[in-house]
Amino acid sequence: MMRRRSPTAEDVARLAGVSRTTVSLVLNGVSDARIPPETRQRVLEAAARLNYRPHAGARHLVRGRSEVIAFVMRQTPDQVFADAFLPEVLRGLSDALREANLHLLLFPLAPDRAPEETIRLLQERRVDGMVLSGPRFEDREWLERWGQETPVVLLGHLANSSLPSVDVDNGQAAAMATRHLVRLGHRRIGLITNAPLSYTASYERWLGYRQALEEAGLPYDETLVAFGAFTPASGAAAMEQLLKLPDPPTAVFVASDVVAFGALQVIRRHGLRVPQDLALVGFDDVPLSAYLDPPLTTVHLPAEDLGREAGRMLLQWIREGRPPTSTIRLATGLVIRQSCGAGGGA
Template structure:
């Protein structure tokens, strides 16, 4: 090094000059692709050590016809839900010499399709798709070329050569709403996710089924639209509180919207769970540290990420393992309680910020 600057990478040509052999001989020795005389091999190894040569592993893998990368199409890398899945994918890939290459689709099918093309252009060896709405025909075409596993979508095509992993969103939502009903709540609002997403529709259906199970009427005015982000939970809760109804509980289609809903309640001076019970879905790592800790339906998303990574690696090795069957669990914390007899306090709109 000179003047503290980083040293320029040593090239194959410089190793060849140092060892007194041709660059192609150096490449053959480093790749182990052909037999080379022992004296030349020893000269190259000594030159590599003296010069501190570090091979470009990406270039080597591409020459060998592989990239040692698995493409991951997520919806929002900044989302705690997808971030937890990505950590699991990394844990499943890294010990086997593979790395994830991640890109977001932002809940738009066209962007998702473009993202997949970018990943294929980087010569990923397999693809993990976390949710989204890429047309089945496009997923089918990709699955014909490399291993594909899709989380959170039921692929209806009978000729689909990839694999899909669907969790019981309906049952989880039904369980969450039933929990509120068993606590005595009868007027239960729901902040749903994007309607074009199957998981949002399934959770809405589970919420409605729980009401029907207990003879409670369906009231569409108690269902407000969200988009899975915190801000939409805040706005959704504000809309619910403006209804002239004795609202005592709200089930949110994910934890992020529940966080926003909790802020709306705080700004109106409404206590959780004393005045209103709140339930989320996903059980994100931060939910056990919210104020109060949030009751939520746990999706083992970190474990799912790791299992999906192991699955595509097995497929690359010619195996066809079974996909994991993981149950959703209702985790009861301090955000839900027995319904109060007294009505919900309703401060004037001037308290809203």
């Protein structure tokens, strides 16, 4: 197990019978250094024979670029839904970064912890950029400051922030989901939010819901709105509240699949059938919501695309040296299954 020293450019140079400089010029393909093909060949062969790999640390030192992007996860462990998409997001992101030879360094940062420690580590690593997934309100200040020195892209939305971000078009999506219920003939349509309205995404979905009602000439009835908070349990409580109403809704848009799971449980406990007695539309298209009974009609969240777009924006910033001012809002689609009552094949 003695860990032997890896070959250096010096070793390659010796084997090829040239100087280390020449090795560097050849391997980096410097074009204005006129190296004749035969020398080039000798160097390449020597490098291959020794299985030479340039030392990333040394390269970082001299080039000033670490070729590393930090991925900071800010969501709580109980925000299950966010978790469900993490792998997809990571795939999209690393896909986008691959072409630029950038790598992802992971920094879990639980929301109940102060960011100082993580900031320190980010600085030590001299990361070339950062993607923050699930920014929180309290993060605004340090993020803005950080953004002065290093490219940052937010995955999700942060109010009053000038940083570029990638998110789903929550308003459009929620309106689309609600419109779908309107089109199916419902007049009393409830809303269970995915989180308190202090969360931007939650607020935007609420706005979309209201907009769709307004378009349809339906009144906004406050009693038909209940608040979830990430978990199925919260969805169950919210649904209980709605079912207790003297005149309960005939359809509910639940702005999170996971929250909808709890809601669905409660509906069943009350002996009601979905969609006959109560129609349901969710949000997120969690991988397993297709396998509920009944399969959940829901808004599809393009997780991999979100990651990929975040990667693209970051690359753009890095390449051009200044932040793209834009904020990207990805459109979503409605996945019509059976919980809304419009489903085929039930």
